[in-house]
Amino acid sequence: xxxxRIVIVGAGFAGYRTARTLSRLTRHQADIxxxxxTDYFLYLPLLPQVAAGILQPRRVSVSLSGTLPRVRLVLxxxxxxxxxxxxxHYADPEGGGGTLSYDRxxxxxGSVNKxxxxxxxxxxxxxxxxxxEALYLRDHVTRQVELAAAAGDRAECAARCTFVVxxxxxxxxxxxxxxxxxxxxxxxxxxxxxxxxxxxxLLDVAERVLPEMDERLSRTADRVLRQRGVDVRMGTSxxxxxxxxxxxxxxxxxxxRTLVWxxxxxPDPLVESLGLPMERGRLLVDPHLQVxxxxxxxxxxxxxxxxxxxxxxxxxxxxxxxxWRHGKVCAQNVAASLGIGGERRxxxxxxxxxxxxxxxxxxxANPLGVxxxxxxxxxxxxxxxxxxxxxxRVRVAADWLLxxxxxxxxxxxxxVRSWSVPLESASPEVARVPxxxxxxxxxxxxxxxxxxxxxxxxxxxxxxxSGGESAKGQPGxxxxxxEPGxxxxxxQPGxxxxxxQPGxxxxxxQPDxxxxxxQPGxxxxxxxxxxxxxxxxxxxRPAAHAPGKPRKASRPSxxxxxxxxAEQAERARRAQSSRAPGATRSGSPGTPAPSRSAGPPADPGxxxxxxxxxxxxxxxxxxVKRTDGRAAEGDS
Numbered sequence: 083x084x085x086x087r088i089v090i091v092g093a094g095f096a097g098y099r100t101a102r103t104l105s106r107l108t109r110h111q112a113d114i115x116x117x118x119x120t121d122y123f124l125y126l127p128l129l130p131q132v133a134a135g136i137l138q139p140r141r142v143s144v145s146l147s148g149t150l151p152r153v154r155l156v157l158x159x160x161x162x163x164x165x166x167x168x169x170x171h172y173a174d175p176e177g178g179g180g181t182l183s184y185d186r187x188x189x190x191x192g193s194v195n196k197x198x199x200x201x202x203x204x205x206x207x208x209x210x211x212x213x214x215e216a217l218y219l220r221d222h223v224t225r226q227v228e229l230a231a232a233a234g235d236r237a238e239c240a241a242r243c244t245f246v247v248x249x250x251x252x253x254x255x256x257x258x259x260x261x262x263x264x265x266x267x268x269x270x271x272x273x274x275x276x277x278x279x280x281x282x283x284l285l286d287v288a289e290r291v292l293p294e295m296d297e298r299l300s301r302t303a304d305r306v307l308r309q310r311g312v313d314v315r316m317g318t319s320x321x322x323x324x325x326x327x328x329x330x331x332x333x334x335x336x337x338x339r340t341l342v343w344x345x346x347x348x349p350d351p352l353v354e355s356l357g358l359p360m361e362r363g364r365l366l367v368d369p370h371l372q373v374x375x376x377x378x379x380x381x382x383x384x385x386x387x388x389x390x391x392x393x394x395x396x397x398x399x400x401x402x403x404x405x406w407r408h409g410k411v412c413a414q415n416v417a418a419s420l421g422i423g424g425e426r427r428x429x430x431x432x433x434x435x436x437x438x439x440x441x442x443x444x445x446x447a448n449p450l451g452v453x454x455x456x457x458x459x460x461x462x463x464x465x466x467x468x469x470x471x472x473x474x475r476v477r478v479a480a481d482w483l484l485x486x487x488x489x490x491x492x493x494x495x496x497x498v499r500s501w502s503v504p505l506e507s508a509s510p511e512v513a514r515v516p517x518x519x520x521x522x523x524x525x526x527x528x529x530x531x532x533x534x535x536x537x538x539x540x541x542x543x544x545x546x547x548s549g550g551e552s553a554k555g556q557p558g559x560x561x562x563x564x565e566p567g568x569x570x571x572x573x574q575p576g577x578x579x580x581x582x583q584p585g586x587x588x589x590x591x592q593p594d595x596x597x598x599x600x601q602p603g604x605x606x607x608x609x610x611x612x613x614x615x616x617x618x619x620x621x622x623r624p625a626a627h628a629p630g631k632p633r634k635a636s637r638p639s640x641x642x643x644x645x646x647x648a649e650q651a652e653r654a655r656r657a658q659s660s661r662a663p664g665a666t667r668s669g670s671p672g673t674p675a676p677s678r679s680a681g682p683p684a685d686p687g688x689x690x691x692x693x694x695x696x697x698x699x700x701x702x703x704x705x706v707k708r709t710d711g712r713a714a715e716g717d718s
Contacts, residue, residue, distance in 0.1 A: 086112045086420050089170055089184035091160045091352070093118035093146055095126075095402045096383025097190030098472065099409025100416070105152045107417045114152065115182055117172055119159045119512050121146050124213060125471050126402060127439075128478070130253070133216040133223075134260035134441070135490040137481045143213065144473040156182065159509065160191070160352055168378065186378055186416050189365065190409070191350035193384035193400060195505055198345060202323035204506045207343040210253055211510035215503045219342065221494040223261065226339055227268045227280060228494075236276045241337035243280045246328055247344060248320055250286035251294065252438060254344030255303055258284040259440040262310050268492045283313040283336065290316060292446075294399075295436050298453040302446040303438055306455075310441075343505055347400060349385045361387035361397065369428035371412045372419075380416055382408035391430050398431070406470075407431050437463040 088104060090097050093116055101116045108114065122143035131137045146155050158172035158180065170182045195209040208222075209215055223245065230242035245265070247258045265280035284291070284307065291307065291314065292300045307314050315330075320341070322329040327337040349363040358373060359366040364387035365373065371388060373379040382388070383405040387397045398404045408429060417423030437447040437459070445459040447466075454462060464482065468475050502514040 085110075086185040087115070087183060088112050088186045088188070088416060088420075089115045089117060089182050090188045090190060091117050091170065092190040092192050092350075092383070092385075093120075093123050094190060094192040094383060095405035096386075096409040096412070097188070097192075098123040098144075098146070098150075099406050100188050100190060100382065100413045101146075101150050101153050102472070103410050103413030104417060105150055107413060107423050108152070110152060111422050112417075112420060113154070115154045115156055115184075116146065116150065117156045117158055117160055117170065117182065118146065119157065119175070119509065121155065121157060123149075123472065124511065125467075126211075127470075128467060129210065129213070129216050130256040130260045131439070132213070133210075133219045133257065134264045135220060135492070136260070136485045137478060139213050139217060141474050141478050141481055144471070149473050156180070159512075163187070163352075163356060165356065165376065165379065184378070186380065186419065188412060188416060189353060189379070189381040189385055190383045190405075190412075191352050191385050192405075193347035193349055194351070194510060195343065196346040196348040197506060200320055200322065203320065203341070203343065204504075206323045206325060207248070207341040207505045208500070208503055209343050209505050209510055210257060211347070212503075213511065214498050214513035215510060217495075218498040218500065218503045219257075221496055221498065222340060222500070223265060224268070224492050224494040227265055227492075230278070231269075231272055231274050234275070236278075237337065239274060239276045239278055240281075241327065242339050243274070243278055244283065244336060244338040245280065245340040245342070246283045246285065246320075246336060246338050247342045248285050249344035249346065250284050250288060250291045250314070250316065251344065251346065252292065252436075254284060254286070254342070255291055255307070256439055256441075257342060257344060258282050258312050259303075259307055259310065259444075262307075262312050263441045264490065264492075266311075267490060271489075271492075279311070281313060282311070283315065285315050285318050285320065285330070287319045287331075288316060292438065295438075296448050296453065299436065299438065299446045299448055302453070302455040302459075303440060306440045306444045306446070347384065349400075353381070353385045364397070364400075370415050370426050371408060371429060372415065377419065380412050382412040388429055391428060392432060398429075403433065403436075404431065437466050439463050439467075 088108075090101050090104075093101070097116070097118070101114060104112070104114050122145055125142045125144065128137060128142045132139055132142060146153075156172070156174075158174040160170050160172050162171040163169075164171075168184055168187070170184065170187065171179060172182065173179050193211075195211055197204060208218065210219065226242040226245075230239040233239045233242065243265070245261060247254050247261070262280070262282045265282070269280060286293070290297070290300045291304045304314060319331050320328050321331045323341055326339075327335055328341060329335050349365075353365045354360065354363065356365070358376070365381045365385055367373055367381050367386050367388055369389050369391060371380050371382050371386060373381060384400045386408065388404075388408065390396045390398050398408075411427060411429045414423055415426045418426045435447065435449040435451060437445060437449070439445050439460070443457040443460045445455070445463040447454045447459040447462045449462055449466070468479060471478065498513055503510075504514065
């Protein structure tokens with residue numbers, strides 16, 4: 083008799099705890115499969131310390147395969163669920179796909195950034211939900227301080243040293259608190275010529291900091307932030323965002339190059355496609371975390387609306403504390419439904435208090451309802467995090483010790499660019515890459531590399547910017563596209579890059595007016611890119627000249643010698659000068675020659691040797707447009 087198959091979608095707090103508990107309960111009596119786009123569990127509460135340079139990224143990343151025995155890890159992202167066939171379809175990081183069959187399915191896909199209809203926010207703000215976003219913020223803040231130190235203009239220095247955080251909840255408060263300490267440490271080592279100090283602003287429409295927490299915690303956090311120099315503005319938010327600054331709801335304009343979006347989260351859009359009863363984007367479940375009418379389907383964490391038995395008529399909030407405990411109860415109920423464990427039990431949990439790390443020895447905490455502040459709260463906060471982490475405890479403690487006795491390294495590595503972490507993303511845990519069409523999984527031929535799959539489309543949200551197209555308006559421009567079939571990279575400096583599409587359309591607007599080298603005048607045309615092959619251009623180079631490659635294409639083995647090249651070029655010029663306007667061109671009967679420009683004719687290059695075959699489908703025929711507006715002639 084085959085063993086039952088359990089599939090868990092997502093390895094956040096709920097999904098990871100479900101897999102770990104099921105591994106212990108089933109003991110080889112069931113096949114457990116965990117589907118996740120990354121191979122690690124991310125401990126989100128410590129992510130602000132990664133952005134501030136206190137912890138290394140791998141300290142908050144717990145290996146799934148190393149900590150989940152008897153659990154099969156499948157790297158991929160669910161993009162479709164067939165409830166009747168009991169299958170989950172997914173896209174893997176290499177661009178392929180697969181299907182997983184199940185007897186029990188646990189949905190624990192987590193949450194994504196919540197967007198608001200504010201002009202410019204999706205284009206110019208960045209979220210804070212994954213490692214790529216934390217790494218980008220650290221590099222970006224470091225770079226802005228360094229550029230401000232070198233700037234002679236006081237207004238530019240002030241704009242670069244102003245950092246705006248929207249959302250005074252748990253995440254936003256910690257980002258602003260740690261960020262102010264990080265930038266102050268940079269300026270102490272290298273003071274700015276204008277004598278300025280970095281300025282962090284914390285905005286929220288609520289009346290107080292940490293509005294969802296105890297008021298005493300809120301007062302403690304507000305006091306620490308203001309003492310540290312953070313500009314706390316409650317009852318204020320962003321009305322419009324641009325590349326150079328933000329317009330606030332009180333009419334104030336703030337010049338800044340940094341906008342961090344910590345407004346909140348919303349459930350993963352995967353559950354909306356199931357057609358089941360929902361509650362504000364969350365899948366309705368019973369107190370046993372089971373979907374009514376679907377005995378094989380369970381949901382937990384941020385995607386599940388779990389009834390709060392202590393507050394009838396309400397649902398448990400979307401917090402890591404509840405998600406972690408959802409996972410344990412869900413695993414026990416899944417095992418019970420298969421006859422492996424004991425009896426089912428309903429989810430009941432009272433909040434044990436909250437902790438907020440404000441950097442250094444400062445924190446705000448209320449364990450078991452006892453309000454605390456100062457160094458005592460800092461010790462309780464860090465002790466709680468060490469106890470709650472499922473791994474890497476010694477490494478985290480070592481980093482904390484080193485940070486207490488050694489200065490932080492203010493170094494930007496530039497590994498994550500602005501366009502690779504757009505705010506409008508359903509996959510904050512996966513960075514985007516250039517050269518990928520919208521909606522096509524990352525890592526496909528043309529996806530630019532096996533970084534991660536693209537997310538399924540979001541119902542009710544704007545179209546997700548994939549790696550092939552950055553969020554428009556981001557500093558640094560848009561990355562090159564590599565559309566299947568050879569669509570060119572757009573908006574590259576130096577004119578429109580070579581297209582090289584199948585069918586032989588010529589390269590246009592080569593830099594410095596140089597005609598394309600792939601004309602049949604002695605040099606072979608560059609073969610059209612295979613379908614899906616990424617564009618060769620990136621950054622500031624034209625697409626025709628990839629980084630690390632020679633400017634001119636290498637000649638085929640049949641190319642004539644240099645002396646023969648000069649003679650053939652001279653004969654070609656004489657032949658062109660003898661042509662009358664309007665005469666038909668050799669090799670193309672009945673086709674009028676293009677009109678000449680007022681200047682001297684462009685050199686079409688040497689003629690091909692006698693033994694060279696006629697142009698085939700990989701030869702780009704026809705005239706080539708020049709950047710100076712003149713038309714170069716060549717044989718078609």
